[in-house]
Amino acid sequence: MLAPVSHNLALTTILRKRELPVNGEVIPKLNQRVLATNIIAEAEYSYKHHLIDVARLLGIKPEDAEKKLNDIRVGQNISAGTIIATGGGLIANDVKVKESGRVVAVGGGQVLLDTSGKELAIKAGISGEIIEVIPNRGVVIQEVGALVQGIWGNGRVNSGTLHILADKPDHVIEASQMDISIRSFVILGGSCQDAESLKAAADITVRGLILSSLHPSLLGLARKMPYPIIITDAIGKKPMNASAHKIISTNQQRENVTVNAEAYHHYTGTRPEVIIPLPHSNLPPPPRKVESFAPDQKVRLRRRPHAGATGILVELPSALQTLPNGLRVVAGKVKLTSGEEITVPLVNLEVLG
């Protein structure tokens, strides 16, 4: 059976494609190095328009209105107050533009202006080298380092130097730990169960907060925080899985650590992730996106009674297995790191690798 994979890797080659949803301008050049917060592509994509019904304003038929337009072309920038059409008759009534904008359509006696001037910009989301430029759309970035993927992110991205507050996987963060000495760091914080800790982290302008778990009532507040927040293991109260904790906690004071808290998207596959750039001599292998379940794989359990626990898949019985609750499922036998051997539905497992 095909297995979902969650990446917890101490050293790997990470490739990320960053693309605009529409055509635009790609900023970095091939082989250039970028930081996670660098904008790599921009485009004009507006949600604010102004429609000028020239025909109605001049009281003429739409087909006649085109002749009255003062050489208006798509793409042209027009300032507020500009006369775009002049009527005929004894008292000529002019059509003036009320808001500055760019002409995006002309036809049927109407002129449509894009008045937002707002640009769509996408950030690198990962530090690294540009190894491919996708013309007009974006880039592919390559970085070598540690990669830890999470289950939830608040949509923000930043990078900074890593500071370990959670020296154990079951650490619970407290507001009092957020003092000025760790200002502007990326913090490995453990589990967060109170709003004060999130607010205190904002007060000291942390560059990112890596959590094992977060109380569900704090999800709304976490979304509003100005810094990226990643949850590695659970909504609720759970320790960090040992593998992720080991990878992150052994990189204390490492610089340019990216916290890309992109939301976990079931269909596009975007995942929140922590990327720790590391020195290397050769390119290590990239992570595998898809695996089939097989004995000896390192796995993480997604559901109770051992949610977040890791272990080794030791056997894949061919017959359906009956769980204590009576469900009959395709399951695997997993030896937990504690030594206990349990039967787990395969759909409740993910391969760590």
Next chain:
Amino acid sequence: MASVIGSDSVLALDIGSATTRAILFDVVDGRYRFIAIGQSPSTAHAPFNDISAGIGEAIERLEEITGRKLIDEDNRIIASVQEDGSGVDAITASLSAGETLKVVITGLLSEVSLESAKNLATSTYARVVESISLNDSRKEEEQIDAILKAAPDLIIIAGGTDDGAAPSLKKNIEVIGLATYLMPKEKRPAILFAGNQQMTDEVLKTLEPLSSSMHTTSNIRPSVSTEDLRTARTALAQAFVEIRKKQITGIEELNMWAGGRMLPSVFAEGRIIHLLSKLYGAEKALLSINLGSSATTLSLGFGNHLQTKVYPHLGMGLSVSELLSHTTAKNIARWLPISASSQKINDYIYTKALYPNSIPATKEDLLIEQALGREALRLAIESFSKELPDDVPVLKKSLLPLFEVVLAGGSVLSNAPTFGQSLLILLDALQPAGITSLILDKNNLIPALGTAADISSILPVQALETGAFINLATVIAPVSSARYGTNILKASLRRADGSVSTEEIKQGGFKVLPLRAGETADLNLQPLRRADIGLGAGKKLSTKVSGSALGIVLDGRGRPLDLTSDDVRRRELIKKWLWTLGG
């Protein structure tokens, strides 16, 4: 639909959000039968993003179960039966996987054509994200911006009676034209026109070049007082498949295998319930339920009328956390026979939303999952009941209509470890009144039968008759205003072997008269104190009944079901009800 004589063997592929099913039907002793099912987790989502892998695994499982080779060395389905017995004669496909479609609806009057456009949109896996009508006070440019922000997958245009005035509709078409013109080509939506038929040519001329796929259908509001979605549903099904072809790798190929006959699963479900309701006649309605991962879907068949509704916010997978926007953890907890804190229920919901394909592995989690299923189904049926046609028979306005048959599927129901658990989820959530047969679609075959009807119109009927479904129980639920503890119904059952069972049910009571599947018996029902079993207050009934997994269930718990606020007593009652049904 197809002619009566069709291909012999049919491989029906159903691609759900969580599960992909490969189902084999074949002719045995001159009749179509359900042979076997192979299942695999779906792979429409990341990191696979291609349904083919899930289909391949599901077919492999089917091959293991049946011993029949269905895929050749080049990994292609063997598309006709070979001398060695391998292959299949025909392939069909149904689909519910994928993100819920974002739909913009436009009409003229909000309570007329716009309402019909909404009814059409919500008959598939879609959410209305923006609506535009004459009642909309926004300027045209604001409407354009609203459409751009909504980034729809589909725009449904309704409005104007046939031969009616066109200028207002033209204005809507202009707004849609400008909005779609401003979208990048690859982001343009599909467009379905279902308005004033005189405008069809103009709509095609203006909007076809600006859409990803253009569909036209008959007017869904041919007159102010008439709504007709029948033809439009088919056009919507085609639009849905076209959109999915562009979104999900593997759909186009699967549709080719299926001869271009792929359907949205909910459309296929509706087709079956429509077929059955015509067979049963027009006295009582039929209901089909799918408590699925992507959505809860309900289809009502009544004579020639079909009503289908999809509730994507009440799905048991990815969208399960949305349930908390429509109810509370406390409301969910009231269905539990155990004590569970709101925190625990919230934790469960968020974990399930993160891992929608995962399943409960502990007793407590299974109970929470089943409680979520009850609450989602209760909310869906509550909303559905408000929109039913007036002529569907009911015992009381506040109650669910009288259903002849309820056909239920979805993994919460079909995977429940006991039939008693499946039945109690249905009874608690639906609270049917009168006499109803509840049938479990244990293998979630209904969408497959709906698509197979394209190959052979008798296949669904014969497959239904040959044990592909589990007849859970015949439920007698008297409606009475009698005091709690008062006798409201006397029931006696005379079996073919001469044995007789008699029970009296009290207001608040819940009992079972066992009658095994395959047995028949004479059932006599004597309502007491003017209780009504669907025939009128106090009216008796003597009838022949067939056995089922759980027999005749006498549900006197009251309609609506009044769950006591005393937590301890309520939990004890739920345990007792479950015990009555065998646990």
